[in-house]
Amino acid sequence: MTITAAPASTSLHAGLTRGQLHELYYWMRLTRSLEEKLVNLYRQTKVVGGLFRSLGQEADAVGSAFALDRSKGDILSPLIRNLGSMLVQGATPLEVLRQYMAKAESPTRGRELNIHFNDLERGFLGQISHLGDMVPVMAGVTLSFRMRNQPRVGMVYVGDGAMSTGSFHEGINFAAVQRLPLVIIAENNGYAYSTPLRKQTAVAQLVDKAAGYGVRGAQADGNDVLAVYETTKAAVEHARSGGGVTLVELITFRRKGHAEHDNQSYVTRAEIEAWEAKDPIDRYVKRLTDSGWATTAELAGMDSRITQEIDAAVTRCENEPLPEAITALDEVTHVPPRADLEWYRRLDA
């Protein structure tokens, strides 16, 4: 049976229309292509600071963010491997390139790196580097939703490593006790820097931690974008209807080193190859075409749109200036410049 002719608004799977099923592909492919372009720029020394890849984890970030309802004002708090979630919420390739290249026009005007930027209107909270610390922050954000009687949901990403911090414990415990509308996405990608999961935690699986906090636990194949979407969607609905926190474990794999400088020598080639065979984009392309949800021509059309979009953004960004050095401390502390401090003295003062 062919379902190619289904009206655009008909649900084909898990309440998703043909257009939405295409969107999931679009966001995953955009994430990967943008990161590949960034690797290119990094090798040309045009990226300032580190470059963190989400290769093989695109389904995890995209499928989970897609389960939020942007029209209701849901907010997520991403981590370094969640570029895809920010793109879903409306961050643009140009903004991301400007951040990585520390341009004057970047969202943080060259003061912060990579995807550490913020837009509450579009529903993403700027991350900080400290692992686990965004869990109590998002507990506070979702408490404010509750206090204002807003039917909004918050989502926060943590890695397997971040789950070993005190902040994670305090944040999830508080959110659990308060039954806050929070979804915690636990990304089990096998490693925290060079520490494998078996040296990170004594539980058999990260979702087992849910029981210790008295919250709902759920688990999905993090390389299957539809499974990620469906599992997260159930958690979002549970949160919005007053059920409280869900800890969602997504099982995936970090196919690159911690960052571009890390050659991942502590991971065997066989392990990486086994996960290459489970590539989330390849799997989804097969699902889309086997089910008749998308044609190869439609996918090629999205690919060329992505290439054009990224190329245009790179050309524009590369020609933009860096911030003027003299402005480096402006708007950082919101404190007037201190003429008495040698290190803070403006050359033009």
Ligand SMILES: Cc1ncc(C[n+]2csc(CCOP(=O)(O)OP(=O)(O)O)c2C)c(N)n1
């Ligand atoms: C509290 C804290 N300790 C150490 C670090 C340094 N650090 C940054 S990322 C990272 C590994 C994170 O691993 P995980 O949480 O599994 O996320 P992944 O990188 O695998 O996505 C470490 C140790 C940090 N940022 N914060």
Ligand SMILES: [Mg+2]
């Ligand atoms: Mg990890």
